[in-house]
Amino acid sequence: MIPACEEVEKAHIELLPSPFLSAVIQDCMKAGVDVTAGGAKYNLSGIQMIQVANIADSLAAVWQLVYQEKRITGGELLTALCDNFVGHEVVRALVQHKAPKFGNDIAWVDALGTKWAHYFREKLTQYKNYRGGPYHTGMYTVSAHVPMGENVGATPDGRLAGEPLADGGMSPVYGRDCKGPTAVLQSVSKLDNVLTSNGGLLNMKFLPEFFATQSGIEKFAMFLRTFVDLKIPHVQFNVLRGEDLLAAKKNPEKYRGLTVRVAGYTAYFTELDGKLQDEIIARTEYGSL
């Protein structure tokens, strides 16, 4: 990965110098060197972690079912993964339903995500980027969890080969956060903010009905205040009904104006790739519980 990053940075120097950006970044003007060529005082490069929730869920399943309960052997699980769970439906059901998941405020499962994210970050400290600066990490996927998922085989959390990875970067795998949005915030708050120095992203979807009453709006405000108290670096909301998105996918001409938050930007839903549309539809919806 590091040599590949270096090639990209070399290409940036040659093909994408950014004089205007350099003009507003400390020391570039003084040194007379473009930011892409290392003219800045701080020469950071950010690498994003994707699928932290899948790692936590996968390791939790292995720990619980293979080591603790011994319901399946490591060999059986490996065979099931190699076969993309085809013919191993019971194994898949077990890892999906009989092992705890990230995002439900379960300390030991959340800790698995944090532990391996730190491991990755530690490894990166051994390297310097092409401009001589350090690598740091972020946890946001924009939409990359969809194409990247296409290149990842079946995982021990029950995810099939090619399916999207956990969205957002900090978000739980959609549909697996069964304890509601407060538990999601608690779990995500366990991720050390040093892991997201290059940015983090948490996606949440609420139903419009939730905002229909004054008290619903007040309760949402309390939710946001607690989000701030918990020192989570980012959250973004889609306030939509799943059926509306399905209808928009089917009849895009009627829904040209429908916008959704994707990642740090808002996009017209009908202009998104079909797979990304499906992925947004599948995100867990929170309504009035």
Add this chain to the structure above:
Amino acid sequence: MSGQEKGLIFDIRRFSTHDGAGLRTTVFIKGCALRCAWCQNPEGIAPNPQLAYFAGDCILCGLCTKIADGATSIADGKLSLDLQKVRQPELYEVTCPAATLRMDSRYDTAENLVEEVLRDRPFFRHGGGVTLSGGEPFFQAEFTLALLRLFKKAGVHTAVESSLCTAFEKLESALPYIDTLFADYKIADCALHEKATGMDNRQITDNLEKVLSSPYRDRVVVRTPLIPGYTATTENLSAICRRISAWYPKVRYELLNYNPLAKAKYAHMEYAYCFAENKPIYTKAQMQEFYRIARSAGVKHLMMDAL
């Protein structure tokens, strides 16, 4: 009181937004003496843990059919469960890999539950707390009292949703630990109440009068769930409102809109739901009309936020 009291609960729901002020966690306590024909939580009626079947994720693996009880069978691509034959319910829960067969409730200590609820304490700080619901919380009165005491000791706002179908002494001992008591008053007429809920309302009426005459009456919100043909009649709402406003003119009163979603829960229940053909929820205009009836029957303090 040690916190070691054990109780049977069938759910803990965080981010509860309809069970009191702010963001709350609701603990559903199992068991209820009433059999309301429209019960929204029929899984909370029986006082014991039961095996439940949640068809959604069933992969028809057939592992449960090998259990000696022989309570499950697969035919035409569907699993059927005969609860009468179940002897070892926990075994079904352990065996089922997809968690579609699972126990509907669990025993736990008051101390453990309090700890679990307090996980959302950062949210309670902005106005919120715990709500005890059911079932009927006073069906396990000692346990409910133990929970309430521990929650108050921890400084958490407490709400209780109750039918008041319990001995008054039990209610009385809990009142000092309840910040908001949501007291259901469903049907004013004694005979109609018995027909719809399996019990007459003498105890409930008596308890409500006592509570509304007690020093805690400002902590009470009387609620009537609007069930078409059962509770949502002009006659019934007028009678309820005349009665409660006579007991306490400043009584707070709330009408709960009919919830058609409850019917779906009865698919695998031994009880029948009140409507074979479901009814729609009431429109805003209809709700306003119900509140008008309540106001003209003497209730001044109407909780109308849901409108």
